[in-house]
Amino acid sequence: xxxxxxxxxxxQCVVVxxxxxxxxxxxxxxxxxxxxxxxxxxxxxxxxxxxxxxGAVLSSLTTQAVKAGSTARLVMKAxxxxxxxxxxxxxxxxREVSIMVPPDGNAKELTGAILGR
Numbered sequence: 223x224x225x226x227x228x229x230x231x232x233x234q235c236v237v238v239x240x241x242x243x244x245x246x247x248x249x250x251x252x253x254x255x256x257x258x259x260x261x262x263x264x265x266x267x268x269x270x271x272x273x274x275x276x277g278a279v280l281s282s283l284t285t286q287a288v289k290a291g292s293t294a295r296l297v298m299k300a301x302x303x304x305x306x307x308x309x310x311x312x313x314x315x316x317r318e319v320s321i322m323v324p325p326d327g328n329a330k331e332l333t334g335a336i337l338g339r
Contacts, residue, residue, distance in 0.1 A: 259329035277317030
């Protein structure tokens with residue numbers, strides 16, 4: 223989890239999908255059971271199912287993000303690349319999420335990165 227930041231305010235302030243966020247000092251592993259690239263209503267997505275342990279991490283982090291307020295972001299990393307930093311509106315209590323792939327992104331590559339391939 224992290225916060226938004228002002229451009230140039232810190233070496234850890236990076237742009238993620240057009241928004242400035244602070245790169246966390248450490249990331250928590252949320253282990254993935256399955257990830258699949260899909261297309262739904264013209265939008266490319268990666269559907270991710272976490273392991274039981276990974277789902278617990280996801281639930282904990284999303285709960286923290288909601289409590290932290292509107293500038294909090296859930297910074298997601300696959301391999302060495304930050305893949306997103308969404309606003310969390312409510313805690314995620316199940317083990318499944320859908321990640322939208324940006325227009326210039328590649329759903330199959332993102333799926334491989336999430337699965338560690």
